[in-house]
Amino acid sequence: MPHNESSYTEESTGLVFSSDADFIRSGKGGRTKSEDPDSGIANTKPYKYLTYFPEGTRNCYNLTVMQGTHYLIRAVFVYGNYDDLKQKPKFDLYLGPNFWTTINLQDIFGNVNRIYVPDDRNNDAIHIILGAIRPLIDDSYTTKMGSLKLFYRWYFSNTDSIVRYPDDVHDRLWHSDFWEDDMTEINTTTPVNTKNAFDLPQAIISKAGIAKGAGKSWSRGWSMQNQDYVHVYLHFAEIQVLKPKDTREFSILWNDATINYSYSPPEFMADTVPIRTSTKCDDLCYLELVRGKSSSLPPSISAMEVFGVLQLPQSETDENDVSAFKNIQATYRLQKTNWQGDPCVPINYMWTGLNCSNVVPSVPPRIISIDFYSYGLNGTIASDIQYLSQLQKLNLSGNNFSGSIPQTLRNMQKNGLTLILDKTEAGDGNGKKKLLVPILATAASVGLITAVLLLIILFYRTKRSSKDPRSSIVSNKRSFTYEEVTVMTNNFERTLGEGGFGVVYHGNLNGNEQVAVKVLSQSSAQGYKQFKAEVDLLLRVHHINLVSLVGYCDEGQHLVLVYEYMSNGNLKQHLSGNIDYFIFTLRHVLTRFNTHTHILMTTGEYATTxxxxxxxxxxxxxxxxxxxxxxxxxxxxxxxxxxxxxxxxxxxxxxxxxxxxxxxxxxxxxxxxxxxxxxxxxxxxxxxxxxxxxxxxxxxxxxxxxxxxxxxxxxxxxxxxxxxxxxxxxxxxxxxxxxxxxxxxxxxxxxxxxxxxxxxxxxxxxxxxxxxxxxxxxxxxxxxxxxxxxxxxxxxxEGKHDVDSKSSVELSTSFGTKHTPDAR
Structure with a gap:
């Protein structure tokens, strides 16, 4: 609605609607045409106005949220011929850096169903295109990963009406589902205790459908295309006063697999049974409630919710980089049309002038390049640039800077930053003027020399490879002689472990760097093929969570790999109940010192707790x-x-x-x-x-x-x-x-x-x-x-949650058994 109009309360629901002007910097206001036959619901007051985005490749809503809280986001899209073109749009929707869905308004009314944001978001804002947002209870719609996208939400009553706010305080929309051929409705006027994590409305839980016929089961099937993960929430309550001999007991089957035997709904109390799966429904998702042999009453169910799991693999840009860049942006009062949302992701919508690293989705991208060529900048160079710790290239040419290059920026140059500042006058801090000379020529000279050296190396490498089949193991890592290996291990004095490849020894490199030295056993079944495979891989990969190769020895029959030293051993040695390693260490100590007094000093290198x-x-x-x-x-x-x-x-x-x-x-x-x-x-x-x-x-x-x-x-x-x-x-x-x-x-x-x-x-x-x-x-x-x-x-x-926190998510995978825990 127009930004100058005040909020209003919608009469039928009691929901408060207000303008989106404070949540987005772009877009234009429009109004649906009441005479348009495709307007449909758009003619009701909350949908008369809309915001549309004729400019820019990305337009983002910025909704402030509380970290650690679940939220329901409902986004509604309608065309209503607001532009008199009768051309319904199609566009993509993202939740932060992750693809959400494609909106195609070829239908009369386009409504993106609900999505639930997980409770572990580290940031304090969500960027989406359009939406309404309200908090949910933390233990309700939990996900293993990603967010939940609603497929459908049913309640089982012979009532043709939608239940929503104010009956449902979380404004979930419940649609009636009732087949007279297989169901009979029961209801109660007695209040049902709904104080579980899902907080169901009385209008839902006070009604239930029961299977028609004394011995019949109850079932529902539906098709969900392209869903790797499906979450189903089944809501039950016993709302009949049972006679002493009456029992209601049934099994719950998911795609013909029993996930719960002998389930009985609690009397006048809401209970939720979640089903979480990591396998696709082949053609049809199928749920069945099967009456137990000893049950006198048929199965009953009050409501059911079905979700697909929307994966959110892409991490948002490193928060320190975002903060630094926004400070730079504020310093120069910069604003570009697409500078909305996350600077680096989605990759296709990266901010103009930036380049980012984005190799592994789970690792936050980093800003590695900034191009501010001819941005009309003046004044001094922003000091916040120093906080972009992964910055590799900075182009500030074509602007009008004054003052000297900050020392922090010079230090970044020494560490590899390519800085481009051409034809720019800057002072030295003492009132004098001097020209900031670009380093492009130097870089070009270094590049030329490097290229020549590489050609020479390549020539000799090719020449050697024709004579020596082992010459493919080439790197900038150090190549050691076997004599050097003997010295660094003190004649192979201390053993760290032994495997199929051979024995691993402790070593010292240059007297101050500890290393682990893996020596190929002459009787090793793995041999040179595995040796070469390991060297080849470690020469071309580098990651903080992969062991680094320091060097190697390839001398005759002596094949040796030299790694960084991992002083706390391996994971298995630190898991309780595993005493093998402690015995090994103790034996090693007694062999070397033959005394008890040194044991604590020596074994202290590894934690036994x-x-x-x-x-x-x-x-x-x-x-x-x-x-x-x-x-x-x-x-x-x-x-x-x-x-x-x-x-x-x-x-x-x-x-x-x-x-x-x-x-x-x-x-x-x-x-x-x-x-x-x-x-x-x-x-x-x-x-x-x-x-x-x-x-x-x-x-x-x-x-x-x-x-x-x-x-x-x-x-x-x-x-x-x-x-x-x-x-x-x-x-x-x-x-x-x-x-x-x-x-x-x-x-x-x-x-x-x-x-x-x-x-x-x-x-x-x-x-x-x-x-x-x-x-x-x-x-x-x-x-x-x-x-x-x-x-x-x-x-x-940190004291944010109780130690015995509960969750209502249930396992759906079994190992040789059809039983799973009832609930957490």
């Missing part, structure tokens, strides 16, 4: 980011093939880094979906689908990571033939039949964790170890979900 839940989540999240980089950031993508807890290494700050790349394989790009290869991996971690088909995909790594995540949660061995189920995945599935995580979570945590984050991590792990690769998430989804878990645990640590 079990990791906290917060640290476990952080290690899992960092490992997932490293693996995500291999799958997405590498060109071509890489599959690790040997993800296990002993290959997740921890540095002095317990930062996780993925190691041991000897089995890694490149993954095809384009139309191919897998690599056919011989089976390789570790028992217990090996993807059963890969083992069965020899088809290797990135989902094989996801399965192995899921096993590691189960280790992190339980501290159980991956394979143990003495327990009920030998494999950890099957064991967890078996234990879940009791619906309680306390008999699954590592007891050494003594309950010091946010139960909601544990449930989320457990559900994620189970989805990762799905027997079918199509049922597993990708590593971007895994990384995002673990960040959610970590934020939830951090919030608890």
């Amino acid at each position: 079990p990791l906290s839940w917060e640290n476990r989540l952080r290690i899992a999240a960092e490992t997932a980011q490293g693996l995500e980089y291999l799958h997405i950031g590498c060109k071509p993508p890489m599959i690790h093939r040997d993800i296990k807890s002993t290959n997740i290494l921890l540095d002095k700050n317990f930062q996780a880094k993925l190691g041991d790349f000897g089995l890694s394989r490149s993954f095809p790009v384009g139309s191919e979906t897998h690599v056919s290869t011989n089976i390789a991996g570790s028992p217990g971690y090996l993807d059963p689908e890969y083992y069965r088909t020899n088809w290797l995909t990135e989902k094989s790594d996801v399965f192995s990571f899921g096993v590691v995540l189960l280790e992190i949660i339980t501290s159980q061995p991956v394979i143990d033939h003495t327990r009920e189920k030998s494999h950890i995945g099957e064991w967890v599935g078996f234990r879940l039949t009791n619906g309680d995580i306390k008999n699954i979570v590592d007891p050494s945590l003594i309950g010091d964790y946010d139960s909601s984050s544990v449930w989320k991590a457990l559900e994620l792990a189970i989805s990762c170890v799905s027997p079918s690769s199509s049922g597993r998430p990708n590593m971007s989804q895994v990384a995002n979900e673990l960040q959610e878990c970590l934020l939830s645990e951090n919030s608890r640590k």
Whole structure:
């Protein structure tokens, strides 16, 4: 509505409507034509006015929200021939940096159904095109990842009316669904207790549909195209006063799989049974309530909600970069048409004049280049540029700056920043004037010299490769002689570990840098092929969560890899219940010192106290980011093939880094979906689908990571033939039949964790170890979900949530059993 008009209350609902003028900087006001036969609902007062966007490629609403709160966003779109052109538009809608949906107003009335924003957003604003927004209860519509996009919301009553505000304080829209052929309505005037997380209106929960016929079941089916994840919320209440011998008991089946046996709705109390799936409904989503054999009454249901899960893999731009750039923008009073929303993403709508890094979706993009050529800038160079720590190129030419180049900017030049300042007069700070000389000529000279050197190196490399098959291992990493390796390891004095490749020794480089030295055993079955694979991969990848290669030795029969030293060993050594490593360390100490007095001093290098839940989540999240980089950031993508807890290494700050790349394989790009290869991996971690088909995909790594995540949660061995189920995945599935995580979570945590984050991590792990690769998430989804878990645990640590926080989300994946926990 026009910005100069005051807010008003809509009569039929009591909702307050106000102008959008304070939420967006672009757009023009329009009004629907009442005589237009396609106006429909647009002729009602809330829809008479609209905002349209004839200019710019992106137009963003900026709605302030409270961090850590769920929100319902309802956006409504209508044409109404406001421009007399009778040309209905089509456009894309984004939630922040992530694609939401495409709006196509070829229909008479276009209404984007509801979307629920998850409770873990780190920013304090949402950028959308058009919307209404209101908060929801935190434990209601929780998601493993992304947001929920409403498919439909039904209540089961023979009433042809929509229930919404003020009956529903959250302004959800409930549509009646009633088939007289298979249902009979029951209702009550007795108030029903609705104080669960979903806060259902009395107008909904006081009614229910029951299956018609004494022995019949009740079912509904619907089609949902292109939905990888589906969430269903079933709302029940027993609203009849039951006689002493009466019982209402039924099973709940989802796509023919029983997810809840012998369910009985609580008397005059609302109860919600969620179903969360990570598999597609092939042709039809199918829900069935089947009457129990001992039940005297048929199944009943009050309402049902169905959602598709909208993935939000793309992180927003680093908040420090955004803050710095906005300060620069304010300093020069700059404003461009498309400078709305996130500066770097979506990539296709990046702000004019910027270039950003955006390799891995789960890692926030960084501003790496600014082009302010001929922007009409004057005055001094903005000091906030120094806070763009990843800036690689800055073009300030064609402007009218005064003053000297700030020292901080000169320091950035020394560290590699390309600064372009041509034909610009600037003072030296003492009233004198001097010309700021561009460094383009210098850069060109350096580039020419570099090119010549590269050609020389390439010539000799090519010449050598014709004689030596090992010469493909080339890098700027240091090549060591075997004699140097002997010196750095003090004649291979201290052993750190041993694997299929050979023995890993402790070393010192130049007397001050600790390293880990992996020496190929002469009897190694892996041999030179794995040695070369690992070197080749580590020479071309770099990520904070991948172990760095310091150098290598390739001298005759001596094959050695030299890595950065990870002083806290591997993940497995720090999970409780694992005493093998402590025994190894103790034996090492007694061998060297033969005395008890030095044990505490020497073993203090490794923490023997079990990791906290917060640290476990952080290690899992960092490992997932490293693996995500291999799958997405590498060109071509890489599959690790040997993800296990002993290959997740921890540095002095317990930062996780993925190691041991000897089995890694490149993954095809384009139309191919897998690599056919011989089976390789570790028992217990090996993807059963890969083992069965020899088809290797990135989902094989996801399965192995899921096993590691189960280790992190339980501290159980991956394979143990003495327990009920030998494999950890099957064991967890078996234990879940009791619906309680306390008999699954590592007891050494003594309950010091946010139960909601544990449930989320457990559900994620189970989805990762799905027997079918199509049922597993990708590593971007895994990384995002673990960040959610970590934020939830951090919030608890900061006192934002109760330690025993509950959530009403239910597992839908089983391992050899059809039972799942009733609810959290």
